[in-house]
Amino acid sequence: MLELYPSENERKRNSFDAKNLKLALQALRKDGFVILHEVISTNHIESLRERMLADVDSILTLDDVPFQFNDGHLQQDPPPFPPYLFRDVLLNDFVVQITRATLGEGVKNTMYSGNTCLPNETQQPLHVDHGQLWPGLKTATPAFSIVANVPIVDMTPENGSTEIWPGTHLDTTRSHDEKDIKIAPEDEARRRAVVGPLQPNVPAGGVIIRDMRVWHRGMPNYTDTPRPMIAMVHFVRWWHTNKSLLFPIGTEAFFKDSPLTTITKFVEEPIDYISRNRKYDYQGSKL
Numbered sequence: 001m002l003e004l005y006p007s008e009n010e011r012k013r014n015s016f017d018a019k020n021l022k023l024a025l026q027a028l029r030k031d032g033f034v035i036l037h038e039v040i041s042t043n044h045i046e047s048l049r050e051r052m053l054a055d056v057d058s059i060l061t062l063d064d065v066p067f068q069f070n071d072g073h074l075q076q077d078p079p080p081f082p083p084y085l086f087r088d089v090l091l092n093d094f095v096v097q098i099t100r101a102t103l104g105e106g107v108k109n110t111m112y113s114g115n116t117c118l119p120n121e122t123q124q125p126l127h128v129d130h131g132q133l134w135p136g137l138k139t140a141t142p143a144f145s146i147v148a149n150v151p152i153v154d155m156t157p158e159n160g161s162t163e164i165w166p167g168t169h170l171d172t173t174r175s176h177d178e179k180d181i182k183i184a185p186e187d188e189a190r191r192r193a194v195v196g197p198l199q200p201n202v203p204a205g206g207v208i209i210r211d212m213r214v215w216h217r218g219m220p221n222y223t224d225t226p227r228p229m230i231a232m233v234h235f236v237r238w239w240h241t242n243k244s245l246l247f248p249i250g251t252e253a254f255f256k257d258s259p260l261t262t263i264t265k266f267v268e269e270p271i272d273y274i275s276r277n278r279k280y281d282y283q284g285s286k287l
């Protein structure tokens with residue numbers, strides 16, 4: 001598992017030097033993920049934390065709570081308006097340096113949502129967020145979509161750090177057009193015998209950059225505080241998207257100065273970021 005801490009010089013330039021960039025790209029290719037530490041201001045995370053933890057309560061009072069697979073795992077959007085729009089979250093230069101080098105010019109962000117692991121003792125079924133574009137090849141294609149996960153609290157195995165299965169993005173059996181993204185128990189057992197999973201420790205201020213094909217799942221949270229985690233999905237330029245991310249009119253300039261294109265639509269009306277998400281593959285609370 002590769003974990004990078006930007007040096008003072010890298011921090012000044014807001015980018016990794018050639019050596020660290022190479023390490024990050026290698027890890028992303030080989031393991032399917034890389035962890036960056038101390039790349040987001042903790043003040044920004046604290047401000048998001050206060051709002052997002054308050055929003056959890058509102059989401060839980062909805063008639064249709066957007067549970068993902070089972071109770072305890074929520075889809076939760078971060079507030080998509082000032083004062084909660086932060087460059088080091090939405091356009092993080094270290095993250096964009098890595099996803100741009102992997103996905104190429106024109107890399108675009110198509111998602112600004114997240115996963116909240118509530119205090120709960122269930123785990124999600126093991127799944128991919130995206131299967132292979134060309135399944136069944138001898139060798140998997142390069143990455144075409146990468147998620148940047150930003151934990152909003154210190155994330156540990158105790159409070160539900162995502163379980164990650166290193167190297168599984170190179171398994172070519174899963175197809176992008178399969179309805180069911182879950183991994184069969186026999187495939188899980190077979191892989192476990194080769195390389196087992198891990199749950200990283202990622203203090204607030206860090207980011208997990210993960211190939212969307214990597215097998216993973218939400219885990220139990222044994223603490224009494226929810227664990228929100230923002231998710232942004234970067235795609236290659238040629239990926240078709242028909243949904244734009246809504247932000248308020250007046251925030252256009254924020255998105256301009258970055259090699260990352262954010263697929264945006266700027267709107268006048270209030271953005272309903274609390275109740276627009278839906279349940280996904282809901283299987284009830286007892287798996």
Ligand SMILES: O=C(O)CCC(=O)C(=O)O
Pocket residue numbers: 068073115116117124129160161162163216217218219229
């Ligand atoms: O919350 C997590 O740690 C992961 C959630 C997840 O993978 C999902 O809902 O697709």
Ligand SMILES: [Fe+2]
Pocket residue numbers: 127128129216217
């Ligand atoms: Fe997932």
